[in-house]
Amino acid sequence: MYFGIDCGTQGTKALVIDENGTSLGRGYAPHALIERETGAREQQPEWWVEALRTSVCQALAQSPSKAVQALGVSGQQHGLVVLDEHHNVIRPAKLWNDTETAPENQQLVELLGGKQACFERFGIVPLTGYTVSKLLWLKRHEPENFARIRHILLPHEYLNFWLTGRMCAEYGDASGTAFFDIRSRRWTREVLDAIDGGTGQLFAALPPFITVDEPVGTLRPEVAAEFGLPHSCIVSAGGGDNMMGAIGTGNVREGVVTLSLGTSSTVYSFHDQPVLDPTGNVAPFCSSSGGWLPLVCTMNATNVVTQTLNTLGKTVQDIEAALAATPPGANGLVFLPFLNGERTPDLPNARGTLTGISANNFTPENLIRAAIEGVSFGILNGLDLIQSEAPVDRMLVIGGGSRSAAWRQLLADASGATVEVPLEEEAGCLGAAIQAIYTYSHANGHPKSFAELASRCVKVEATRTAHPNTALRAAYRQARDQYQSSLRIIYN
Template identity: 50%
Template sequence: MYLGVDCGTQGTKVVILDPEKGGLRGEGYAAHALISEASGLREQEPRWWVDAFRRAYRDALERADIDSRAIRAIGVSGQQHGLVALDARGEVIRPAKLWCDTETAPQNAELLHRLGGEQGSMEQLGLVPATGYTLSKLLWLKTQEPENFDRIAHLLLPHDYLNYWLSGEIAAEYGDASGTGYFDIRTRRWAPEVLGLIEPSGRLERALPPLLEAQQPVGRVRPDVGRELGLGDDVLVASGGGDNMMGAIGTGNIRGGVVTLSLGTSGTLYAFSERAPQQQRALVAPFCSSSNGWLPLICTMNLTGTANAVREMFGLDLVQFNAEAARAPIGCDGVTMLPFLSGERVPALPGATGSLLGLNMQNLNAANLCRAVLEGTTFGLRYGLDLLRDSGIATRELRLIGGGARSPFWRQMVADIMDTRVLCPTIGEAAALGGALQAVWCESHEKGTPLALDALCERYVALDDSCAVEPDAAAVAAYGDSYARYRQQLSALHPGA
């Protein structure tokens, strides 16, 4: 048995993979709290992730009805970019600032200037750090909380921290590390000279964890944690990775032509590449994958959270919300929503707020507003897909994951707006499944009988034909007009976007 863990923004998921039966034996979930302020602050206490893991693990174990000592390895997926700072005793210094924290936008702009702008950043890192990357959080900490900054002895990401709790070992993996803003994605090495722009003494460089390849283990589960979880001896802790990197593995996105689209708290689009992208756009993040390749990616910050805000405003459950949205026509009778309630990363508008445009006495109704938030968030993803396509990424199909993927109405909307066939994996918890598959892969290398990751994906990643959606030609044309209006209004309100 193999454990896959996905520590996301809203909660932690745990799955138990049974390789003999070729599927999941049990699943569990536990929610996280979120510290959120109007300034753009978004933080969580790392101990909440550990507590959620414990609850989700017990739930999955109960559902699986297995002996916990049968678990042989654990793979952890985690939300990207979060800053977990530890002191010299290995204790957490302060709450972790998350990927969706935008109060560090001024620090990101300052660091981008110090790097020499977009061109200088590309030359040094192979990408352009966006607000939300780990780098700007460090400058924020130095200027806003200098006492805490001075205590930093170790710099970790969320999945690194869960690995640390499990194993007692401090390490990082190429895929997740590539989203920090102080990592060169082309050479797969830390970029200490970038940290020197914040702290010239070299202290931050000494706080960097050693780097692992994706198939390398972090270590073994600590004896006290093993006893608490009822595990056997020598349970392996795989390298793990960022949630997008693990989601790629969990959707079989480890070769060209496949694009994964996640409709979660954030919206992400990513595709595997065997080599570092050469013709790069600033808004496309060419991260490293956790399958020893690269994973060009775009991320929008407003998706299901924004849709839920509109849904809750009208007091609707999910079924009612989708039915209400379906009552409105494509284009919402001229209503456009720019859904930037949490700022935005793609397009790069960290300080933006949301806008409803085109309202009049005839089109102001619940159906149009419900549909407008789904169209607006999906248009943001289309904006990103256009960037990926312009960078040379082929899109034969979209593999849809995340909470929004469960909506047939939204699935069809995605297919029509993107003009691409949409498929859903049978196991929707793709990042947790990716963690479990990576645990199998990692253990096979540790034992000296390495398995091929593509063969593991071929065996365990299945697609649900009943959820397959083809684009409708008439709807594609209608959405094309609405998307053109979205882009025009976006440019008028935010010149340059």
Template identity: 50%
Template sequence: MSQLYIGIDSGTQGTKAVVLDSDSGEILAEAYATHALLEDSTGLREQDPAWWIAACEQVLGEVTSKVDAASIRGIGVSGQQHGFVPLDVDGNVIRPAKLWCDTATTEQCASITEKMGGPEAVVNAIGNSVAAGFTASKVVWLKDNEPENYERLATILLPHDYINFWLTGERKTECGDASGTAYFDVAKRGWSEEVLAAMDPSGKLAECLPELIESDQPIEVVQPELARKFGLAADVLVSSGGGDNMIAAIGTGNVAPGVVTASLGTSGTIYAHADKPVIDPKGELAAFCSSAGGWLPLICTMNVTVATELTKAVLGKDTVELNALAEKAGVGAGGVMLLPYFNGERTPALPGATASLHGLTPGNYTPENLCRAAMEGATFGLKYGLDVLKRLGVNPTEIRLVGGGAKSKLWRQIVADVFGCPVVRPVVEEAGALGAAIQAVWCVQRAGGADVALADLTAQYVTMDASAGAMPVAEHVEKYADLYEKYLALDAAMRTLNA
């Protein structure tokens, strides 16, 4: 009888679930449910964790109805990083979860950093800076703005931890997702007493942290009532899970040095596996742990497909038309260059920056060049992140490309040419859900006594689409090297206005 594993990927916009057959490597079933979002002009971005659970119930109900549920052996969960889920002593959610994209906590970032002795002291203590997206500032925001709710706080969970809590009743976390809280020492792989004291000198927060486990350890079996509801066996294990980037790394086979994953989503990420901590003294790089037992140095940029989506909207074009126009323009977009800071920028740290079009003339101000400049500008932004990784000793042999932009053949070629590196694309696009299922296989097999390596499992389950690769073209690489220097010069010239 086949052994099946469920992977759940709970993101900001929705929840995806897949069922992986561990024998054949096939995805036997999948389902998706959307989430609502609470937001306002102050930068507030929140969700009720009950929405995540409702979405999980929906997708679990759908996928278990399509397969033999009794054959399911494990469940893995990937969740949006950094969100803050506050629980009281009885395990009830105190208030809506503040998300990674909530920027209403910038004042708290500055406060924590000041109490730590400045940015350099923070990096020395934990390997990361205190960014607005990270969890620490959100916890202090609760203390500063809702003291009655803070008084009730008994447990701090991250989004994937909360879904694991719902599945098992256990309050646990693992190093990968925990390393994005900004109160976790990535080198020592443990909580930072120093930052926790800066957040609240009373010592309360140390009592609110979940148990820390290793990535190859299971949380516990699924709670009996949920097992009965979905037709599962009583001994189905829930793996440690992890943050979305950490689990997507597993889902793209990025579990050994040399591979770099780049995501062309609304925002962009670029990250690699490392066998030891990779810490940036300048604080531009997120020095995360992985959910594979190692480390995951990562760069995030805020503007990738947002640039092409806005260009499509202005020109009244669809995706197919945008790609066709961009291809006609050719390398360099006729001299038009886009600095794509529509949402500000995280890397480089320019939260108040705006986008700029440069090099316009009567002859090159065309739809073709605008479309091409949107793709090239967003790719140059990711190239900046790749250069940070290279500066810290991470040298890619290939780029594994995921996200909506990776569906474009032209954009894959642009990435190969700008990065000067071969580009490949995984067959399974849902890297988060697949990675969660693979990690569940790993945890279940190791819990059963098998000495299985995660790299062997990803080699078995993660395959590349041979028809969707791209090799750098020497002539284009040379042209883009010159254009990238002009991009950096444009960025430097605009820093005074964009600071």
């Protein structure tokens, strides 16, 4: 038996599987969120630990036994957890969707010589939301807390530390910090020196790297006893939620695309070599399975659709009827869905905008379609950046948005790709569990490849597959062009 744990923004999920990927038990516990008008989005790391405890116990209560051989942890990317010399958390973790640090990100890019210089020197352009600007924000706004920093961890690394007592990093999640060179796979001290003045404080606070073949360790005796799990249970390196979602959708070889529609939306595809983008729109991340995972993230996705539905007094059940009743382009109504600022395009201070409103199109159905199209067109634009040289034939869609048949069909029609949905909805959990199997197999002298494990454990739900309707392709092309035109007019 193997465990996958996914610590996301809204909550922590746990999944127990057998060696064939069959679910044996699952659990969930929600997280609170600290939000401020300044753009701050924060959580206490202790909330993640308590949610892990709850979700793991729920999953084990459903499982036929507690003979878990290995577990893996998936965590929300870019979060900053800082510890003092006694390993105590100094302050709440600033999250991936925290836009309060936008001024610091701009200042840091300038300190490093500008976007082009950052790209040439480090292979990545820092964006608001990445971990690095949070450190500069701490120095400027909370200097006493900044001075106490002795350890810098990402969310999944903090949970690994709680589970095993060991601090370490892996390449996938580290590549989202912007103080990591994705080409040489090493921490970049000069980025941190620009923040702490070359004292070496921040660089010394970074954990060492392990490869995906290496376990972090085994469970601490106290943790094993609390859950009734074997102390010999291996904890794998884990990774960011997108990296684990890639593994959990079989995106471990070239030619597969994963699109995640959750609170944020991401699209990514495994590559054997780095994919570099000087504009910074494509995040040239490493994968957590030994390769690279170029990724585009938009910060506004299902949250925009949910808020639109709530404002109209509708529910998610009304999505199907609204899309069926309206044509591509929502009769000219365009929704730029930047309710939380935006990362791609890089508009951290943007706000949502409705354009093209007329007496004929200002209806609940068109508003719902416009919200869904705004979210969808934004992320499909990102997919075009990643796959600029090759059309996409197959796309696996995960996250809350994947549950809507009409939304899946919209994605298929607008992209021209066949859209499939994995049988296991919790791709982050499944990916973490598959990585745990991989690490366990290597540790015990019977190594298996990720491709082999994915072919065995990742299954597609055939009844939810959406094939593109070529008759609608031109209409969606026109709708996407109108979206781009509105974007240029308002933000250029």
